[in-house]
């Protein structure tokens with residue numbers, strides 16, 4: 001009896017069940033990788049998003065496919081391997097519709113670096129520790145700032161054409177305990193080599209920072225940020241709008257480094273992701 005009532009009720013509220021078709025770049029994702037969802041609905045929805053690991057990732061109009069929407073969904077570096085559903089939610093006539101997509105989170109094949117001493121944290125002065133804390137807070141605030149519109153109309157470029165000297169994700173292990181990881185992709189770069197904006201956007205940070213040295217962060221809109229560290233010289237200032245491929249600075253060896261290089265970082269909706277895997281995924285859209 002109860003079942004019948006519920007059934008009747010649901011039919012009354014949602015007489016037309018929206019037909020949704022979707023695709024996902026991969027149903028298997030490693031920690032720190034990004035997934036691309038595409039969605040097509042035969043009914044107009046007022047809102048659509050992917051709910052994944054407790055966060056909602058909105059769908060946007062696909063830049064090159066008519067009537068298709070896309071969402072970029074990142075997995076954090078510290079997320080453990082497990083099977084976890086991503087739920088595509090569409091709201092049609094005020095009614096929520098759900099489609100569950102089983103996602104297998106696997107362990108990324110990141111290298112390990114065993115440290116004999118705990119980095120150099122113990123040697124950092126109290127003043128510098130306070131500075132690091134301030135800089136981390138500032139960066140976190142930037143990455144969680146959400147610009148609704150996208151500045152992007154073309155595929156992403158690499159910030160320079162050069163050899164990758166250190167891949168994203170290398171684990172820094174001390175006494176068997178994961179202490180930190182390499183949060184970007186390092187490119188070989190002699191001091192003075194021009195560095196390009198990977199895509200169009202707004203410069204939101206131009207600053208010398210303790211670890212990252214001279215840093216530029218670009219907001220590409222819709223939660224996507226790229227970061228360029230250890231520069232010798234800035235060619236932009238905060239607030240500037242930059243074109244894809246525009247020179248934003250020159251490579252250098254500022255900050256805590258052993259030699260000149262470019263550290264290139266990408267954040268999606270507040271989550272630090274593997275930049276090279278991200279570029280591959282997002283460039284499918286253009």
Ligand SMILES: [Zn+2]
Nearest residue numbers: 184185186263
């Ligand atoms: Zn690096």
